[in-house]
Amino acid sequence: MDVSEQQLGRGSTWVVIAAMNEEAVIGDVVSEVCRAGWSVVLVDDGSHDATAAHARAAGAAVVRHSINLGQGAALQTGIDYAVRRGARHLVTFDADGQMNADDIPALVAALDDADIALGSRFLGKVEGATAKRMAFLKGAVMMSNRLSGLSLTDAHCGFRAFRASVAPQLRMTQDRMAHASELLRKIKTSGVRVVEVPVTIRYTEHSMRKGQHGFQAVRILFDYFFRA
Amino acid sequence: MIIRLLLLAGLAAIGWFVFLRRNKMPFHIVMVFALLGAGGIAVIAPETTQEIADFVGVGRGADLVMYVSIVAILFVLVRYYAKFVEMQRNVTQLTRELAIMRAEVNHEASRPVTAAPVPTRSEASPTVGLDAPQ
Numbered sequence: 001m002d003v004s005e006q007q008l009g010r011g012s013t014w015v016v017i018a019a020m021n022e023e024a025v026i027g028d029v030v031s032e033v034c035r036a037g038w039s040v041v042l043v044d045d046g047s048h049d050a051t052a053a054h055a056r057a058a059g060a061a062v063v064r065h066s067i068n069l070g071q072g073a074a075l076q077t078g079i080d081y082a083v084r085r086g087a088r089h090l091v092t093f094d095a096d097g098q099m100n101a102d103d104i105p106a107l108v109a110a111l112d113d114a115d116i117a118l119g120s121r122f123l124g125k126v127e128g129a130t131a132k133r134m135a136f137l138k139g140a141v142m143m144s145n146r147l148s149g150l151s152l153t154d155a156h157c158g159f160r161a162f163r164a165s166v167a168p169q170l171r172m173t174q175d176r177m178a179h180a181s182e183l184l185r186k187i188k189t190s191g192v193r194v195v196e197v198p199v200t201i202r203y204t205e206h207s208m209r210k211g212q213h214g215f216q217a218v219r220i221l222f223d224y225f226f227r228a
Numbered sequence: 229m230i231i232r233l234l235l236l237a238g239l240a241a242i243g244w245f246v247f248l249r250r251n252k253m254p255f256h257i258v259m260v261f262a263l264l265g266a267g268g269i270a271v272i273a274p275e276t277t278q279e280i281a282d283f284v285g286v287g288r289g290a291d292l293v294m295y296v297s298i299v300a301i302l303f304v305l306v307r308y309y310a311k312f313v314e315m316q317r318n319v320t321q322l323t324r325e326l327a328i329m330r331a332e333v334n335h336e337a338s339r340p341v342t343a344a345p346v347p348t349r350s351e352a353s354p355t356v357g358l359d360a361p362q
Contacts, residue, residue, distance in 0.1 A: 043327070063331040065323050077324045081331060175320055 010037035012089065013108055013161075014082035017042045017060070018074035019095035023049040025206060030058035032101045033093065041082050042095075043074040061085070072179025076172045083164050091161045096206060099159050103199040107161035115166045115192035118152065119159030124198030133203070140217070147224070148184035152196060156180035159199050166192045178223035235271045239264050 015038045019026055026042070033040050042055040046068035056062045063081050065074060075092055082090055089108055093099055103119065110117035122141070126134065137155065144155035158180065162170060169190040172179040187194050246260045270277050270293060277289030286292040 061331060061335065063327045065327050067319075067323060069320050069323055073320050073324070077327055080324065081328050084328065084332070085335075173317065175316065 011039050012087060013091060013104075014039045014041055014078075014085065014087040014089070015091045015093050015104065016075055016078035016082060017055075017093050017095050018045055018071050018078060019043070019047065019051050019055070020045040020068060020071075020074075021047045021049050021051060022095045023047070023051045023054050025097045026051050026095055027054040027058045029093075029095055029097050030055045030060045033104070034059035036101050036104065038091070038101075038104060039082070039085070039087070041078045041085075043078040043081075045069060045071070045074040070176035070179075072172050072177065072182070073175040075179065079167055083167055087164045089161055090164055090167065092158060094158055097204060098201050100200050100202070103159065103197075104161070107159070107197050107199070110195050110197050111161055111163055113193070114195040116162035116170070116187060116194050117160060117197045118154070118194060119157050119199035120152070120154035120196040121157050121199060121201040122153045123196055125200040126203070127200065128203040129201075144181060144184060147181055149188045150184055150194070152184075154196070157199065157201060159201070162192075166190070174223055176223055177220045181220070181224050232271055236268060239267050239271070 015033050017026075017030065017033075017040065019042055022029075030040055030042060040055075040060040042052070042060040042062050044052040044055070044062060044064040046065045052062045052064055061081070063077055065077065078092075079090055089111055091104055091107060093101075093104075099119075103124075107117045107119060121137075129137075140155040141153070145151055169192060170183060170186050172182055172186075174182045243261065243264050246257065250257050270289075274289060277293055279289075281287065281289045281292040284292065286295065
């Protein structure tokens with residue numbers, strides 16, 4: 001009973017992964033999540049490599065943007081797709097291997113008493129980050145709390161779970177990276193119940209190279225203020 | 229004066245361009261030709277701008293023309309920026325609908341147990357056009 005029933009329950013939780021040119025790592029990331037029994041939708045955001053094929057081989061449903069739109073748009077596409085496939089819970093997960101699928105059950109379990117559960121690397125653990133990056137992240141947390149009016153321990157870790165029923169209220173219109181701030185603002189204004197859950201983020205050489213650099217914060221702020 | 233000829237030629241070119249592209253927007257056409265006419269008057273009889281400048285409290289006619297132009301250009305910029313954002317939103321919407329539809333078609337097609345995995349269109353033609361920045 002236990003394994004199949006547990007897996008059946010997990011099947012209605014859709015893990016949404018947005019990826020752009022991640023063929024090097026996407027197979028491992030997707031299969032790690034699939035093996036745990038979650039449904040996975042990978043949104044290939046206009047990759048020029050074999051990201052889609054690797055993800056499909058690893059067991060994900062693949063939705064493919066014909067042109068690159070940005071992470072925010074890709075996640076929203078994945079959310080729309082999963083909701084149409086009957087998802088009850090949604091999880092957003094990074095394609096670059098920073099996140100650990102073992103943290104997903106805790107995030108989903110937190111939805112028993114909340115509408116959205118945000119992963120927090122400062123409640124949990126950060127592996128492999130430089131002191132400079134940690135300082136930058138701490139600054140981002142302060143800035144983000146200022147903008148959103150929430151008081152959270154982490155800013156935009158990108159690892160979160162929410163009920164499909166609140167998906168319409170949390171709809172993201174920011175195509176690129178400002179969607180994370182937009183989401184927090186919508187959490188605040190819509191009044192959905194939010195909790196934070198400790199997660200482990202491991203920075204690798206690969207994820208640092210693909211990740212956001214400090215100066216991109218300027219563009220994110222521009223998008224946040226002028227494109228809403 | 230040569231400058232007058234150049235300016236008038238420029239205004240006339242704009243007028244001709246607008247005239248060629250006229251389509252069911254009489255109001256816009258009238259607006260554009262009114263503005264071009266005002267520009268023409270300012271070129272042929274610069275003293276009129278001086279009179280208006282004196283009336284509204286600006287020192288020189290040329291300054292008044294510059295102030296008005298700057299405000300007008302900013303207005304156009306903001307309007308086009310709004311259009312641009314709206315268009316981008318539409319592109320997102322279209323791309324999303326297309327992506328989801330293709331995925332759902334693939335999903336339906338792969339349902340029967342006997343069906344062999346069919347390469348999708350998206351794999352056959354990996355990119356369309358733009359290399360948008362990440």
